[in-house]
Amino acid sequence: MASVSAAQYGKDNIRVYKVHKEEKTGFQTVVEMTVCVLLKGDIETSYTKADNSVVVATDSMKNTVYIMAKLHPVTPPELFGAIVATHFVETYKHIHSAEVKVKVHRWTRLTVDGKPHPHSFFRDGSETRNVEATAIEGNGISIRSAIAGLLVLKSTGSAFHTFYRDEYTTLPDVYDRILSTEVDCGWKWSMFSNIKAVAAAVPKFDNAWEAARKITLDTFAKEVSPSVQNTLYKMCEQIMAAVPEIAAVDYSLPNKHYFEIDLSWHKGLKNTGKDAEVYAPQSDPNGLIQCTVSR
Numbered sequence: 329m330a331s332v333s334a335a336q337y338g339k340d341n342i343r344v345y346k347v348h349k350e351e352k353t354g355f356q357t358v359v360e361m362t363v364c365v366l367l368k369g370d371i372e373t374s375y376t377k378a379d380n381s382v383v384v385a386t387d388s389m390k391n392t393v394y395i396m397a398k399l400h401p402v403t404p405p406e407l408f409g410a411i412v413a414t415h416f417v418e419t420y421k422h423i424h425s426a427e428v429k430v431k432v433h434r435w436t437r438l439t440v441d442g443k444p445h446p447h448s449f450f451r452d453g454s455e456t457r458n459v460e461a462t463a464i465e466g467n468g469i470s471i472r473s474a475i476a477g478l479l480v481l482k483s484t485g486s487a488f489h490t491f492y493r494d495e496y497t498t499l500p501d502v503y504d505r506i507l508s509t510e511v512d513c514g515w516k517w518s519m520f521s522n523i524k525a526v527a528a529a530v531p532k533f534d535n536a537w538e539a540a541r542k543i544t545l546d547t548f549a550k551e552v553s554p555s556v557q558n559t560l561y562k563m564c565e566q567i568m569a570a571v572p573e574i575a576a577v578d579y580s581l582p583n584k585h586y587f588e589i590d591l592s593w594h595k596g597l598k599n600t601g602k603d604a605e606v607y608a609p610q611s612d613p614n615g616l617i618q619c620t621v622s623r
């Protein structure tokens with residue numbers, strides 16, 4: 329007899345925008361996010377017996393996210409995610425775990441005539457600040473915070489050589505190459521016992537995000553990279569040292585390759601090695617270097 333061994337369901341891509349209006353100054357602050365809610369619990373019969381009595385409609389989940397955004401702060405996303413996740417496990421007896429993923433899209437305030445504009449913003453790149461908050465009945469709240477979609481490139485200061493060589497190897501040793509990646513960097517917080525504990529940690533969330541971002545960018549720029557693996561590890565070490573409350577750091581870095589182009593077929597043009605100027609950016613395949621560092 330077959331049985332359900334794992335089941336979860338929910339609403340993905342719930343888009344929410346919230347504005348905060350500062351009455352005195354006329355300044356407004358905006359937050360735009362995309363939320364995903366996934367519930368687990370005593371829901372097998374909805375799959376096996378068409379028993380919808382155990383189904384909290386995904387439409388109701390969407391409504392709940394709107395109501396929670398109205399009634400509670402949406403920043404930092406760690407707190408908002410924890411509030412929404414806790415709501416589901418506390419409200420429904422048969423729901424035992426709720427995973428809430430919050431992706432914050434960055435709106436940066438415009439500077440107009442040299443001054444910060446009170447209500448106009450621009451989107452600078454596709455970087456998002458992501459949080460996954462999971463409330464598990466009787467077990468507390470686990471939170472992973474992350475930087476995602478941060479696209480970086482350095483035009484020199486990176487090498488890759490003395491790697492394993494065998495009959496499958498064609499890549500030459502490279503002592504000066506372009507390095508480009510889209511940073512996905514996450515850090516797992518030690519378990520929180522409840523919402524109060526998450527609320528008490530609020531100032532730490534923004535600080536950790538700022539520290540992780542600065543360490544990532546500074547290390548990427550300053551390090552003469554011998555490999556993505558080593559540069560990534562150096563970032564992890566620094567983040568672990570800078571944020572004592574986190575239990576682990578993880579990176580997932582695609583290696584976005586830029587290939588030299590031999591143009592010597594045209595009038596003997598030199599465009600390789602030290603003469604390389606025009607490159608062909610590759611969309612695929614890409615390297616993918618991942619690592620988790622724990623205490």
Ligand SMILES: O=c1[nH]c(=O)c2[nH]c(=O)[nH]c2[nH]1
Pocket residue numbers: 488499554555556557583615617
């Ligand atoms: O930094 C790198 N790490 C690798 O594992 C690898 N493999 C490869 O072909 N190029 C690179 N670059």
